[in-house]
Amino acid sequence: MKVLLRNPRREIEVEGITSVAALLGHLDLNPESVLVIVGDELVTNDAPLAPDAEVEIRPVISGGAA
Amino acid sequence: MKCRVCRGPAVIDLKRHNANFCHEHFVAHCEEQVRRAIHHFSMLAPGERVLVAVSGGKDSLAAWDILTRLGYPAEGLYLGLGIDAYSDDSLAAARAYAEPRGLTLHVVDLAETHGFTVPGAAAVTRRSPCGACGLAKRHEFNRVARDLGFAVVATGHNLDDEAAVLLGNTLRWETDYLARQHPALPAGRGFARKIKPLYRLGEREMAAYCVLEKIDYQVDECPMAAGNRHLGYKETLNELERRSPGSKAAFLFGFLDRMLPLLDPAAHAEAADVHPCTECGEPTTGDVCAFCRLRERAATA
Numbered sequence: 001m002k003v004l005l006r007n008p009r010r011e012i013e014v015e016g017i018t019s020v021a022a023l024l025g026h027l028d029l030n031p032e033s034v035l036v037i038v039g040d041e042l043v044t045n046d047a048p049l050a051p052d053a054e055v056e057i058r059p060v061i062s063g064g065a066a
Numbered sequence: 067m068k069c070r071v072c073r074g075p076a077v078i079d080l081k082r083h084n085a086n087f088c089h090e091h092f093v094a095h096c097e098e099q100v101r102r103a104i105h106h107f108s109m110l111a112p113g114e115r116v117l118v119a120v121s122g123g124k125d126s127l128a129a130w131d132i133l134t135r136l137g138y139p140a141e142g143l144y145l146g147l148g149i150d151a152y153s154d155d156s157l158a159a160a161r162a163y164a165e166p167r168g169l170t171l172h173v174v175d176l177a178e179t180h181g182f183t184v185p186g187a188a189a190v191t192r193r194s195p196c197g198a199c200g201l202a203k204r205h206e207f208n209r210v211a212r213d214l215g216f217a218v219v220a221t222g223h224n225l226d227d228e229a230a231v232l233l234g235n236t237l238r239w240e241t242d243y244l245a246r247q248h249p250a251l252p253a254g255r256g257f258a259r260k261i262k263p264l265y266r267l268g269e270r271e272m273a274a275y276c277v278l279e280k281i282d283y284q285v286d287e288c289p290m291a292a293g294n295r296h297l298g299y300k301e302t303l304n305e306l307e308r309r310s311p312g313s314k315a316a317f318l319f320g321f322l323d324r325m326l327p328l329l330d331p332a333a334h335a336e337a338a339d340v341h342p343c344t345e346c347g348e349p350t351t352g353d354v355c356a357f358c359r360l361r362e363r364a365a366t367a
Contacts, residue, residue, distance in 0.1 A: 007287045032081075032304040035273050042077045042277050044067045044086060060273040061226070061300050062123055062287055 001049060003027075004056040020047045023055065033061050078274045081311035089278050096275050099266040100132045107250035109261040110218065115139045116261075117216040119207045120163075120171065122156030122284040124276045125222030127163050129264050131281060133220060134169070140220070145206050146175035147199060148183025149290055156284045163281060174210055176202055182364035184290065190364050195290040198360060205357035209348055211258040218259040226269040228262065229314040230299040232321055245329035249322065255340045256349035268314070 003012050003023070017023045020036045020043055036043050037056040049055065067076040069088035076086035087095055104110050118130040120142040133140040144160045147153050157173065164171040177183050184202065188195035211219045228247070235243045253259040264272065276283050291297065306313045342348065343355035350356070 006285060009286075030304050030308050032270060032307045033301070035270065035277060037277060042274055044076050044079045046067055046079075058273065058277075058285060059287075060124075060270045061297060061304070062125075062269065062291075 001051060001053045001055055004054075006057070006059055015051075017049060019049055021045045023049060024057075027057070029057065034059055077278065078271075080271065082268070082307070082315055084311075092274065092278065096128075096267060096271060097132055097135060100129075100263045101136060103249060103263050103266050104136075104261075107248075107261070109220075109250045109259075109263060110138060113137060113139070114218065115141075115216060116218050116220050117172075117207075117211045117214065117258075118142050118220045119203065119222070120144050120160045121222070122159035122163075123222070124272045124281075124283040124285075125224050125227075125264060125269065127160070127222075127281050127283050128272045128275045128279075129220055129222040130163070130169070131275075131279065133263065134167075141170040141172060141214075141216075143172045143174065143207065143210055143219075145203060146173065146177070147202065148175075148177050149185060149288065152284075152286065152289055155286070159282060159284045163283075172210065172214065174206060176206070180361050180365075182361060187360055187364040188290070191360065194294070196294055196296070199290065201357055201360060205346075205348055205355070207260075208256075208258050209346070212256075216258060217253060218261060220261050220263055222264055222272070223262040224264040224267055224269045224272055225314060225318060226300055226303070228265050229303055229318045230296055232318055233299045233303060234295065241329065244321075245326075245331075247321075248326060256342060256347075257340075265318070266315075 001014055001017070003014050005012065014023065014026065017026055024031055024034070031045055035058045037058060038047070038049070038053050067079055067086040068074065069076050069091050070085040071091040072088060074088045077089050078092055079086045110116060116133060116138050118126060118133065118140050120126040120130060122144070130140055130142055142160060142164055144157055146157060160171055184195050184199045187198040191198065207219050231247060235247065249262045249265045251260040303314050339351050340349045343350045343358055345354050345358040348355055348357070
């Protein structure tokens with residue numbers, strides 16, 4: 001599946017992953033720090049992922065201290 | 067996963083609340099958290115006008131959206147910081163939100179109004195750009211609010227922002243800063259009231275709110291902020307949160323409930339020393355305020 005990552009923006013191919021939780025684990029990402037969007041839909045951590053899914057992993061941490 | 071309220075398919079899981087929500091009930095959850103924040107700290111009177119400091123990011127646009135939903139006449143204020151394409155994209159996001167909704171967005175450009183940019187000021191002073199940015203924002207939000215006749219300024223600071231600031235201030239026992247870390251700072255002595263209506267909502271919730279409500283925000287991180295200490299605190303707190311959901315809220319809400327009341331006298335003592343800046347008239351504890359000193363140094367570079 002295609003996975004879009006941000007900051008910096010880049011796209012990677014991932015194979016053999018069947019759920020959001022497994023994908024975040026594979027990429028060593030903290031579920032508290034990201035949203036996962038499949039197509040245009042926000043999905044929960046237990047959502048299944050099809051082999052041809054287009055997934056965006058969007059970081060949610062932002063900002064300076066101001 | 068099923069929505070806690072209606073048992074329909076959930077779109078977000080919030081471990082801190084041990085709850086999952088569908089789109090409709092997640093939006094209701096966000097509204098309720100803001101309603102509780104406003105009520106608990108008497109942030110706004112019913113229907114009171116409020117100026118929302120808007121960066122084009124998820125938090126400030128969500129704050130503007132929720133305040134409007136709750137019936138507050140809210141206008142936006144965007145401050146152009148001169149961070150090249152990042153600032154251009156941020157302003158575009160703020161305009162793209164405001165215009166189709168018929169909302170008023172005020173735009174002030176730091177370079178046009180004061181003759182300097184945040185990167186320029188950081189280079190001259192050899193200090194962190196985030197420091198210059200924060201100083202400029204505090205000054206300009208207050209100045210513009212007063213110029214436009216707003217008694218109150220709302221910012222999009224969320225639970226994660228506040229918990230990270232609290233961690234930083236606690237690690238150094240910055241008691242003056244801790245005493246001022248309040249979700250609603252009262253007006254007086256030249257200061258507009260400052261409120262943080264999102265302090266009960268995490269930034270993951272705010273990003274989800276924007277995605278679900280189709281609010282296009284500036285997703286990219288500010289290039290000036292990359293690697294700063296504040297982001298490091300957030301990552302540390304999120305690691306704690308992963309191991310023990312609810313840690314960030316317990317840390318912040320416990321501080322607000324049990325520690326802040328003990329620090330309030332320090333905040334009042336500081337407020338007593340405030341008077342108008344001899345250059346710009348904004349409140350300061352010195353003769354010339356820190357913003358005017360920064361402007362002077364940046365302009366002579």
